[in-house]
Amino acid sequence: MELARDKQTGQEVYAIDLRQQVLEQKDPIASQKMLAQLTAKEYICLGCESFMTPVAIKPDMKVSPHFRIKKKEQHQENCHISRYDNLVQVGLTQQVSKSSGFPVKYPSKLRLFTERNVTSEESWQDSRKSTGTSPKTITASVNSNPASVSDELRHSTTTMLGQIVKHFLSFPHDRHLSLHLPFVKTTNYQDGFKKIDFDSGNSYEKLLIYYGEFMYIGVEITSQEIYLPLMQGLNIFDKLTGKPVFLKVDISHWTTSQKDYITQQIEKCRAEARASRSYDYNSRKQPWLFFFGKQSPQNKFQFQLIRDDWRLLYCQTIQVSNLSNL
Numbered sequence: 658m659e660l661a662r663d664k665q666t667g668q669e670v671y672a673i674d675l676r677q678q679v680l681e682q683k684d685p686i687a688s689q690k691m692l693a694q695l696t697a698k699e700y701i702c703l704g705c706e707s708f709m710t711p712v713a714i715k716p717d718m719k720v721s722p723h724f725r726i727k728k729k730e731q732h733q734e735n736c737h738i739s740r741y742d743n744l745v746q747v748g749l750t751q752q753v754s755k756s757s758g759f760p761v762k763y764p765s766k767l768r769l770f771t772e773r774n775v776t777s778e779e780s781w782q783d784s785r786k787s788t789g790t791s792p793k794t795i796t797a798s799v800n801s802n803p804a805s806v807s808d809e810l811r812h813s814t815t816t817m818l819g820q821i822v823k824h825f826l827s828f829p830h831d832r833h834l835s836l837h838l839p840f841v842k843t844t845n846y847q848d849g850f851k852k853i854d855f856d857s858g859n860s861y862e863k864l865l866i867y868y869g870e871f872m873y874i875g876v877e878i879t880s881q882e883i884y885l886p887l888m889q890g891l892n893i894f895d896k897l898t899g900k901p902v903f904l905k906v907d908i909s910h911w912t913t914s915q916k917d918y919i920t921q922q923i924e925k926c927r928a929e930a931r932a933s934r935s936y937d938y939n940s941r942k943q944p945w946l947f948f949f950g951k952q953s954p955q956n957k958f959q960f961q962l963i964r965d966d967w968r969l970l971y972c973q974t975i976q977v978s979n980l981s982n983l
């Protein structure tokens with residue numbers, strides 16, 4: 658997972674920010690020192706108190722930085738993150754939610770990132786003060802009887818669009834579940850997402866989570882911007898520029914590790930799609946792009962994010978046999 662909690666401060670930490678801290682050191686010795694310092698800290702799961710370890714925070718790693726559970730550790734029984742992961746195994750084939758809602762916490766709200774989003778120190782400290790103990794007790798008492806969990810407690814907020822996209826793809830039979838997007842009237846998973854399909858003549862002026870297959874051959878990434886062309890049929894391109902439909906993101910202000918994170922995601926999709934070329938069409942994988950934004954008012958071929966934030970776009974390959982879920 659991309660985030661874990663610093664046990665000492667209670668703050669939620671992005672793994673990619675740890676890599677950035679290592680990157681920003683002046684010389685190799687300082688980098689080593691920072692790496693050792695960050696690795697020595699105690700991180701715990703956001704759903705329980707299991708210890709997590711940061712992986713690939715060294716700048717030269719090919720894998721994206723993330724947290725994984727420490728060896729010999731297990732998520733605690735009532736950890737909503739591990740219970741969620743178990744549901745993913747069945748979500749593709751059947752509806753998981755009951756009349757009372759989704760059985761565990763799911764990402765129901767996208768929040769635009771501000772510095773305050775990651776600093777949940779206050780609520781962490783408050784819960785310690787009021788109970789005289791760590792939030793583990795609160796979580797455990799709430800989840801010990803899942804049937805009694807109120808719908809309210811099953812909702813969680815995220816700044817990472819990827820988490821919402823993964824939920825959309827993993828639970829195609831549960832898209833009636835509510836989903837709140839910033840500046841969008843209350844909606845659900847079904848209506849919060851929209852496929853870009855120029856043939857249909859749809860409009861894309863409303864702010865939503867849009868998605869489409871991207872042309873991995875035409876992707877351009879510079880230090881200033883990312884240009885991602887979308888598959889929209891051979892005849893659909895801007896006659897003035899000769900360009901197809903595309904998403905353009907200004908990345909000039911991103912940190913190096915934020916740029917690496919998205920670049921690696923795109924590269925991974927490209928590699929998976931290439932490797933899956935086989936005679937069996939249904940087993941092939943296609944690279945799909947998801948983002949929170951809309952069509953540019955000046956150019957209908959161009960899409961843009963609501964804000965050029967690395968958290969608001971996400972790429973994933975999808976097997977052709979699963980395309981009916983889109």
Ligand SMILES: [Zn+2]
Nearest residue numbers: 702705732736
């Ligand atoms: Zn856990």
